Amino acid sequence: MNKINFFFPSNLLVQGDKQAEVSRLLREYLSARKNFFVSFGSDKTSKQFRGFYRICGVLAPYFAESEGVLFDKDMVKEYIKQECNFVNIVKGHKISRSLKTASVKEMKALIEKSYEIGAFFDAKGYELTSEEKKAMNEYYKLVKND
Numbered sequence: 001m002n003k004i005n006f007f008f009p010s011n012l013l014v015q016g017d018k019q020a021e022v023s024r025l026l027r028e029y030l031s032a033r034k035n036f037f038v039s040f041g042s043d044k045t046s047k048q049f050r051g052f053y054r055i056c057g058v059l060a061p062y063f064a065e066s067e068g069v070l071f072d073k074d075m076v077k078e079y080i081k082q083e084c085n086f087v088n089i090v091k092g093h094k095i096s097r098s099l100k101t102a103s104v105k106e107m108k109a110l111i112e113k114s115y116e117i118g119a120f121f122d123a124k125g126y127e128l129t130s131e132e133k134k135a136m137n138e139y140y141k142l143v144k145n146d
Helices: 012-031 047-067 073-083 104-121 130-142
Strands: 087-090 093-096
Touching (some): 047 104, 047 130, 104 130
Antiparallel strands (some): 087 093
């Protein structure tokens, strides 16, 4: 099964590529007479992690400018996870873990790394808002006890 994620506005530059990919997959499944389903909806990101994802979106253009290649928020998120060693080792390869598995200490490290990167790039708006902090604190009080 193929899954295509598309988020506005961070991926505006690749809109044509995503449209072509969706068209290709539809043609492939239809011509092969394979069953499939299409689902449209909004991002289901858990409220407690939206702030971290927003920070990654803020930092993406700075990475792109620095590296000279297109970066999106998912690429920044993966970079931060790798930098914090927030990974599992699978067959000798580092695979990023889901944020849902993060302890309080690990989430703090991820946020601190994102702040460090934001400060390095002299980015604007890369810090968690009070609402985002509140959502994260509530999550860790209720769900995580470490």
